[in-house]
Amino acid sequence: MNTIISANNLDLTFQTNDGPVHALKGVNLDIDQGDFVSFIGPSGCGKTTFLRVMADLEQPTGGTITVNGVSPREARLNRAYGYVFQAAGLYPWRTIGGNIRLPLEIMGYDKAAQAERVEKTLELVDLAGFEKKFPWQLSGGMQQRASIARALAFDADILLMDEPFGALDEIVRDHLNEQLLNLWDRTGKTIGFVTHSIPEAVYLSTKIVVMSPRPGRITDVIESPLPKERPLDIRDTPEFLEVAHRVREGLRAGHSYD
Numbered sequence: 001m002n003t004i005i006s007a008n009n010l011d012l013t014f015q016t017n018d019g020p021v022h023a024l025k026g027v028n029l030d031i032d033q034g035d036f037v038s039f040i041g042p043s044g045c046g047k048t049t050f051l052r053v054m055a056d057l058e059q060p061t062g063g064t065i066t067v068n069g070v071s072p073r074e075a076r077l078n079r080a081y082g083y084v085f086q087a088a089g090l091y092p093w094r095t096i097g098g099n100i101r102l103p104l105e106i107m108g109y110d111k112a113a114q115a116e117r118v119e120k121t122l123e124l125v126d127l128a129g130f131e132k133k134f135p136w137q138l139s140g141g142m143q144q145r146a147s148i149a150r151a152l153a154f155d156a157d158i159l160l161m162d163e164p165f166g167a168l169d170e171i172v173r174d175h176l177n178e179q180l181l182n183l184w185d186r187t188g189k190t191i192g193f194v195t196h197s198i199p200e201a202v203y204l205s206t207k208i209v210v211m212s213p214r215p216g217r218i219t220d221v222i223e224s225p226l227p228k229e230r231p232l233d234i235r236d237t238p239e240f241l242e243v244a245h246r247v248r249e250g251l252r253a254g255h256s257y258d
């Protein structure tokens with residue numbers, strides 16, 4: 001199996017006015033090619049920080065991490081990943097096509113390549129025909145899909161997603177979860193996904209990383225026994241409930257209730 005992201009004894013301590021905050025402590029994890037890895041844990045356990053370290057948006061204070069065998073910085077320069085933030089973050093003055101085109105313009109793709117990629121990614125997220133609309137003309141779920149299209153536009157092999165569906169209602173979220181699995185299946189990308197939702201983590205992942213705070217660390221890594229083919233009603237099966245139970249137990253063990 002080809003290891004895409006490898007963290008070894010990773011530490012990240014923020015120095016704050018209230019003293020040091022150990023956002024990550026002794027974190028070890030391997031993510032393989034084609035894995036769908038969810039990070040779940042209570043607020044402040046370091047999920048976002050871990051994703052940001054992978055994306056070279058934060059620097060670790062100890063240990064090592066490689067992305068595609070090189071440093072996160074080199075991987076960023078190689079355009080190894082796309083990043084999807086909590087809020088869709090689309091520019092309101094640009095059309096959907098214009099938003100998706102933005103990273104391509106910055107990277108110097110020619111006009112024909114830009115147009116081709118915008119069309120392809122809009123199709124991937126089921127937004128064909130919406131290129132000329134503005135963000136405010138789309139629902140929240142559609143905006144989040146457009147932001148996924150933007151992260152996919154330069155065809156990076158890795159997609160890092162920080163709670164992309166957290167602000168959406170449950171029905172929309174279910175639908176986007178299904179679409180994301182479908183996209184993952186069709187593209188073979190490696191996905192890192194932060195969530196607070198146990199069903200979402202279990203439904204989507206091949207690997208579920210349970211984290212706990214103070215200091216932020218990994219308390220359990222669950223390899224999902226569920227098949228790759230996952231209709232939404234798989235969530236009612238005993239296998240699914242068993243994995244969800246194990247995640248819940250892991251969360252409980254790491255929780256201090258203060």
Ligand SMILES: Nc1ncnc2c1ncn2[C@@H]1O[C@H](COP(=O)(O)OP(=O)(O)OP(=O)(O)O)[C@@H](O)[C@H]1O
Pocket residue numbers: 014015016021022023041042043044045046047048049050216
């Ligand atoms: N730039 C920063 N400076 C100081 N402390 C920070 C910084 N970024 C994060 N932290 C702290 O590091 C810890 C981990 O934060 P992080 O955002 O990674 O947690 P999280 O698990 O993603 O939380 P949430 O689920 O609320 O998004 C928290 O205690 C947070 O306050």
